[in-house]
Amino acid sequence: MTIMKSLFIKKIQIDWDRISADSYLRNIQALQHINEIVLEKPVTFFAGENGTGKSTLLEAVAVAYGFNPEGGSINYNFSTYDSHSELCDALTLSRGVAKRRWGYFLRAESFYNVATKEMEYTDINHPSMKLHQQSHGESFLTIIQKRLSDAGLYILDEPEAALSPQRQLSLLIQMKEAVTAGAQFIIVSHSPILLGYPEADIFSFDNGRLEKISYEETDSYQVTEMFINNRECLLKRLFDTSN
Numbered sequence: 001m002t003i004m005k006s007l008f009i010k011k012i013q014i015d016w017d018r019i020s021a022d023s024y025l026r027n028i029q030a031l032q033h034i035n036e037i038v039l040e041k042p043v044t045f046f047a048g049e050n051g052t053g054k055s056t057l058l059e060a061v062a063v064a065y066g067f068n069p070e071g072g073s074i075n076y077n078f079s080t081y082d083s084h085s086e087l088c089d090a091l092t093l094s095r096g097v098a099k100r101r102w103g104y105f106l107r108a109e110s111f112y113n114v115a116t117k118e119m120e121y122t123d124i125n126h127p128s129m130k131l132h133q134q135s136h137g138e139s140f141l142t143i144i145q146k147r148l149s150d151a152g153l154y155i156l157d158e159p160e161a162a163l164s165p166q167r168q169l170s171l172l173i174q175m176k177e178a179v180t181a182g183a184q185f186i187i188v189s190h191s192p193i194l195l196g197y198p199e200a201d202i203f204s205f206d207n208g209r210l211e212k213i214s215y216e217e218t219d220s221y222q223v224t225e226m227f228i229n230n231r232e233c234l235l236k237r238l239f240d241t242s243n
Contacts, residue, residue: 006042006096006097006182006184007039007040007042007184008065008095008096008103008152008153008184009039009061009093009094009095009096009153009184009186010038010039010094010095010096011036011037011038011039011093011094012036012037012039012057012061012091012092012094013035013036013092013093013094014031014036014087014090014091015090015091015092016035018086018089018090019086019087019090023086025056025086025087028052028053028056029052029053029208030048030052030053030205030206030208030209031053031057031210034210037203037210039184039186039201040201041199041200041201042179042183042184042185043175043179043184043185043187043197043199043200043201044185044186044187044200044201044202044203045187045188045189045194045195045197045200045202045203046058046186046187046188046189046203047188047189047190047195047202047203047204047205047206047213047218047219047220048204048205048206048219049205049206049219052205052206053205054188055157055158055188057087058155058157058186058187058188059088059107060087060088060090060091061088061091061093061155062105062155063088064088064091064092064093065093065103065153065155067103067105067155068105070107071104071105071106071107072104072105073102073103073104073105073147074102074103074104102150102151102152103152103153103154103155104143104147104148104152104154104155105155105156105157106143106148106154106156106157106159107157141163141167141170144159144171144174145170145174148174148175148178148183149174149177149178149181150178150181150183151178151181151182151183152178152183152184153183153184153186154178154183154184155185155186155187156185156186156187156188156189157187157188158188158189158190159171159187159189159194160189160190160191160193160194168193168194169193171194172193172194172196172197175197189220190220191220192218192220192221192224195215195218195221196215196221200215202214202215202218204218206219
């Protein structure tokens, strides 16, 4: 079986006729002229500067697939604040032959709400992970270790927000094990550690266009490399108030 056939989502199509003429979505430059995005690898990253539309698209894909807008497993169904855009209604997802067995939508910004609902959804057969009794980073790691391990679709929005560099390495290991089991990941990230996942596809939203780039071409990699190799010189230039 080829990688292409094993994916849960193979293609993302956008029907712009289903988006209102005055929608802010039409002002997202990277998406303006995009009708479809083809996914070819088990790990796909959306990368780029803040405000370029990465999380907007990721959230729309998650909702179109059937996830709760605020996150959680495929079975979560709740809303504390309705913030997702109309883009989800304009998407058509072409699905692979892989059956939907499991999945998780992990969002840093609404994780508190998911942790609260996790307590409400528990029963004698599904004990709580007690996420609120852990630090933010520890609770993230608990979700990663207990919910991102099987064949399924995992959609992650900036998971590095709560993870130390060491824990990001743990996530890479978990991703590799899940991919081996048949999982697919779609991730928004600024992390030069996570973006380094071997053979992942990286779609850049920078420069007003959506394009596939290499790891070394990402701003996350280039800025980090520049800082590490030229830290003193760079800081001196940044802090120089004489210019």
